[in-house]
Structures are given as structure tokens and as C-alpha cells.
Amino acid sequence: MTCQEAVNKLYEYIDSELDRATTEKIKKHLDLCRLCCDQFEFEKTMKELVHKCCDAAKAPDVLKEKILKSLNP
């Protein structure tokens, strides 16, 4: 697998969309290729950051009350 081939599948790899054989091929490439490994690591971190900062809010209690109330009029 070349760097270009690996990078083309970067997002599918970090999103766990690839079959096992392709995943293994990429893993092997990442073990040998520092450049790709860094880039994959970076994109994975980016994904984790987005997850973390979009997961931090708590629904206001009044909203929960309103919803429960509307189910139990």
C-alpha cells in the first residue's frame, strides 16, 4: 500500500468503515510510515475533540419537565 492509497482511506479508517483486510493493510502501512501515522493520529484527535466539545451540554431541567408533562397531560 502506498501513502496515497492509505491517505485516500484515512477517514473511512478512523470512522471504522473498512473491511478487516483493508484495515489490516492500513495498519501495516502505519506501522512502517511515520508520515501517514502522524496524519492519521491528527485526524483521529480532531474527531475526538469534536465529539468531546459537542457532548458537554446538559439539557435544561425545564425542558425535561416540559417533555414529561406533555406525555402525561
Next chain:
Amino acid sequence: MPENRREQEKKREFEELFVPLLDNLYNIALRMTRNPKDAEDLVQEAYLKAFRFFHRFERGTNARAWILTILTNTFRTKYRKKKQEPDIVDFQAIENFCLADEMVKIIRASDKSEARGAGEVIRLLKDYVSDDILEALEAVPEQFRLAVLLSDVEDFSYQEIAEILDVSVGTVKSRIFRGRKILQKQLWDFAKERGIVRDTKK
């Protein structure tokens, strides 16, 4: 079973399935509407619709995906035109943008030794605070933002996202790709605006 007992049973089941998802839905709604008041209204409306159509929910399937589909559709029909969306982005310029590469250039320019690779770049990336990332997300046009949120925040597969957004898997793939690129470009622009980094090209 008497009518009112059946009704009670239905409510109990609905609450068990969907009330624990409330924080999660609220977070997504906030990122969709970019405004707490609209987010609350949107979530409430989605719950009401979900309850009304609860008989159509197939037991054993993914409840989170089901109610998120309702939330997404409600958002798209009701709120999308309310707040002005960012301008359509110049994709040509963005397609090849890579935030990591830009950061490596900065590190190399500031430090004569060889770039220290991932560690240093990831440290730079982590210098962004939550607010930076949330603000950058707001600049991503809705269709791309939704795809990125469903993947990054909700951890849905491309196939699940395709079903929620009612588009093909190929479209999901390209929206996620573009959404992430736009987000990175935006974060880079912030960094430059604030003088956190200096553009090496200048």
C-alpha cells in the same frame, strides 16, 4: 388490557427508551440550531412527534437513530432558513487543505530542528479550546455539519447516516470529507486572525 392501562404502558416504554437520550439530543440540537432557545423547541417538538408516531417505531431497532431522524427532519423543515447559513464555501481551495500540514510548517519555521512530528502538532491542535471548535463548526454549512456531527458525535456508521439524512452512502462520505476540511480551514483561519500562528506564506 384496558385502554388506559395500554396507554400507561406505552408511555412507560417511550420514557424508558427516549428520556435517557435527552442530553444527547439537546447537544445535537444546539449544534444544529446554534441557539439554546431554538434547540429546546426543536427537541421538544421531536419528542412530541416521536411519541405521536411511536407505534411506527420497530421494537429492537436503534431508538437513537429513529428519534434523531425525526429531529433532523424537523430541523430541516422548520429551522433551516431562520438563521442565515454561511456562504457556500470555495471547495477547490478546501479540498486539499490539511490543518496538520499547515501546523507542521509553522513548527518547522519556528524551530530550526526537524519537526517533532505528531506530538507537537497534536499539542497545537489541543491548544484550541472548546469554544473555538464550536465556533468553527458553526461556520460549516448545515448539510456538511450534520454529516460530521452524526459521525463524530453520534458515532453512526455511514450507512446509518445515509438513512437518517435520506441520501446515498457516497454522499455521506463526501459530506463528511468536506465538512471536516471546512472545519479545519476555519480553525486555521481563527489561529491566524488571533495571531496564535503566523502565516508562513507571507
